[in-house]
Amino acid sequence: MKGLKPVKTRRTSEGILEQIKTLIIEGQLAPGDKLLTERELSERLQVSRASVREALSALNLAGILEIKHGEGIFIKRPEPNAVIEPLVFILLLEKDKVQNILEVRKALEVEAAGLAAERCPPELLRELEQIIEEMEATLPQGEGEKAAQLDLRFHLTLAQASCNPLISSLMNTIQEIIGQTLRITRALWLSATAGTTQRLFEEHREIYLAVAARDKFRAREIMYQHLWKVEVELARLLKHA
Amino acid sequence: MKGLKPVKTRRTSEGILEQIKTLIIEGQLAPGDKLLTERELSERLQVSRASVREALSALNLAGILEIKHGEGIFIKRPEPNAVIEPLVFILLLEKDKVQNILEVRKALEVEAAGLAAERCPPELLRELEQIIEEMEATLPQGEGEKAAQLDLRFHLTLAQASCNPLISSLMNTIQEIIGQTLRITRALWLSATAGTTQRLFEEHREIYLAVAARDKFRAREIMYQHLWKVEVELARLLKHA
DNA sequence: GCTTAAAGAGTGGTCATACCACCAGATTAC
């Protein structure tokens, strides 16, 4: 029967943390709020303090709670970091699955490009223009730290210009994961992209111009082609690494 | 200084779980392996069993360990589901922002359609074909439970056909969240989609045909148009709800 | 009367011990 899941909550600590999560999801606890103390939870739930601590420890690792020694336990504002750590852990163990995360990134970036073309506020459009100008100014220097920084700035600003905070958060998360886990030495990457700086710049500029022209289909198409080429190149590098 | 993070490991249980994770990342512990017992860990690490249990509880929630009462503690094979739970939590907290979730779904579905056109295995292509046939057979019945089930099956099978387990898992999750959180009564939805069943069917069929023809750009384009219309319609409904 | 230091209360953190419940393997009985 689809939709039914095996009953898996069986440890006392699991029951405790499910209740706490439910309170948060239902809005009865909001970020910044203080949770009951360990002793109060223990009393209310009729369980030992050790079981309560196990549940709180798990929620702490999951980034849901912030525990302050001598002060109390506070609800954390959910942030991408809560998703990053498990993802990084998986990617560290299954490095060949980087391709999967790159495809998710491509999906989100193409959508962001289209939405940015629809919604980009003027100040972010100016910021994109400025990034493109800086990219052009650094062309004679070839690849380097500066070019990489500008590339990242461009993509993250575009995600922000989508005016969808979920996409923006996911993009921030994914870019950080990719940055942390790709096992490509800088020299290898730089040698691989040698001669393509001009092309990358032109593609970035075309994305910007499509966004500026409010042409969402063109923005999507160019971003798709741009990232498809990047994926192909990275797949080639990974195969020979 | 970029790359440096505040030293945050300070609780005994945090130190324990970091060591266990390091053993796994370095390959000294592999999925399926049995971890030392709680009492052994307590002895080796010179900490109490309660601290060990706190660490293990956290790793259990994170999907890294599998704890079997009376048997032992085993290393789990990492799976995308470990990522899903924190992501689901974030999505559930921002469920009021359904529009944002729908845009993330559109991004993933369009990418899945393109990848499915490239990679769809024959058995899934046959399954898609069968779903399309069942859709055609139920057309005279109009909207209903059957049509909704077929719609969901179509989209989830397409996600599976992308051969990207991350996309597939995310899609499963997002569909479930959308199903849980959309504040649209069934009657309202059915009345809103009255007269569009034929169009929805035709769009699904065109997506299938594009996938069958291995035309990834067309698959992407039709999926994009399909979901864009759904989003527009839902936005209209939400505004009047 | 104001400032500073100490005390107190409440909080989270860790530990030791005891006992329960589950599981797999070994042993015994038929």
Next chain:
DNA sequence: GTAATCTGGTGGTATGACCACTCTTTAAGC
């Protein structure tokens, strides 16, 4: 030879004690 029982080892939970941190209150000194 097979099934039932026993045993030892495992995870699960509880209780109580004490430590360390933080904030508030109170008292002492100027």
